Amino acid sequence: MGNQQDDRHRLLLLHRWLLITLVVVTALHMHTAEAAPAPEKKKQQKQMVPCMYIFGDSLVDNGNNNNILSLARANYRPYGVDFPSSAASPPGRFTNGRTVVDILAGLLGFQPPFIPAHAMAAQDEYARGLNFASGAAGVRPETGNNLGGHYPLADQVEHFRAVADQLTSSSSPEGKKKMTNQLGKCIYYVGMGSNDYLNNYFMPDYYSTARDYDPAAYAAALLQEYSRQINVLYDLGARKIVVAGVGQIGCIPYELARINDGSPPPNTVGNGAGIGIAVPGITISLGGANRRRSNNNVCNEEINNAIAIYNKGLLSMVKRLNRQLPGAKLVFLDAVSGGRDLVVNAGKYGFTVVDKGCCGVGRNNGQITCLPMQRPCEDRSQYIFWDAFHPTEAANRIIAARAFGSAPGNDAYPFNISRLATL
């Protein structure tokens, strides 16, 4: 009798437990389905273009620096903490989850794991697309040298040249023609310039560029080299080229931490205005001791003004190349308007923290970047910034969606990436 009652009780408990589990699992599942990006919902979505090649810096790097001697690496936790396939080993993205180009690739119909890092890709993946981006890289070859090894724009373009040569080296003229034709249909994403300012021009203790050029002359020099590299891509077969402008880097947590207080941050040398960079086991601070403080308490307007000159020139470059290069279709992405939208409409997007990194150390979590094994903020979707320099996946989603589908002339000039893909 007692045993029977016990059994019934146990059965009841089991039943209840199963029910709760079912509800929880269903809820989780529904939540995942709801939060899942469009490209994963539509598993069967057709790829809009045959291939995608990516050039840039840490905003889009997905692991090309992992095996080189560099402080500009993100292959340690908690980087990638929200990246679906990063359970075994962190993939080297400088954010909690997906980058802008991951999301763009998804919107273009590429299936996860999207476009592989060139440094780790297998040969049979080359024709579908590669990511050549490298943290700390800039347009200028010396940019980012304060952080160690990386691949500047010219190196990334040379890596693509080797790939294009290999792809078009078919023995038959037919095969060669087909491959060249295909390269003209791919999307080429190029995002460069942030480090030419952060890790060059505005680091006068390490670089002489601020003494050699005023902001207008510096932008002109950058754009001359940038234009040269775009021409090389064009000569190698690229036609649909997305050129991303630089965001308001005077407003990133790293800059906010530097300008809004003059006192030294913890664990840094010098007077503390330098860049805090973490690699497993070491924290170093470099340079930047003589930074002038801005009068504006919100952002570093000296940097934003220099960026505005550069972005204006970049848009002119895109317009000019569209006129000069037959068959070329370049699209300029306005990262400043996109970034402003994130802050102005923060509430609408669910952001509650707009000026602080989710993971980092010191003022604004911006004095030292996210350290190995550091515990990040709980709700990453409420932060625009993941660390001192880089947006969260949540912010990247909004930026990518705007680049892909905005109305003509809004964030993308002369039209959005969705249209570029169908041309």
Ligand SMILES: *[C@@H]1O[C@H](CO)[C@@H](O)[C@H](O)[C@H]1NC(C)=O
């Ligand atoms: C992209 O731009 C085109 C016009 O250039 C527009 O028709 C379209 O609605 C925009 N958005 C998407 C997602 O295609």
